[in-house]
Amino acid sequence: MQQTTTKEEICQNWPSDIHIRHLMLCWYKRGVKATRASAEINEAYENGVSTRTIQRWFQRFQEGDFNLEDRPRSGRPxxxxxxxxxxxxxxxxxxxxxxxxxxxxx
Structure with a gap:
């Protein structure tokens, strides 16, 4: 008998943003292109991150910013x-x- 997975179980087991960002940093440090990093991450975590998001993070790493936290946003807090x-x-x-x-x- 096949066991079903609830939405709550999926959310509990889904990687955090920081986890995904660590993976992106690892791929960046290995010199892998964003498209390949996206394919690899999304193979492990279906729809885990878009290629464009990885490209933005790779650009940030290229600029020497390796902080994996979100940057402050403009506007009213x-x-x-x-x-x-x-x-x-x-x-x-x-x-x-x-x-x-x-x-x-x-």
Missing amino acids: QQIDDDKLVETNPRYTTSELAEILNCSRL
């Missing part, structure tokens, strides 16, 4: 701590969260 909100009640529905945050569910 987020004022709500999403993690803290969910920690208070992880079973909030999207409707309840929209009401709490005074925003649309979309």
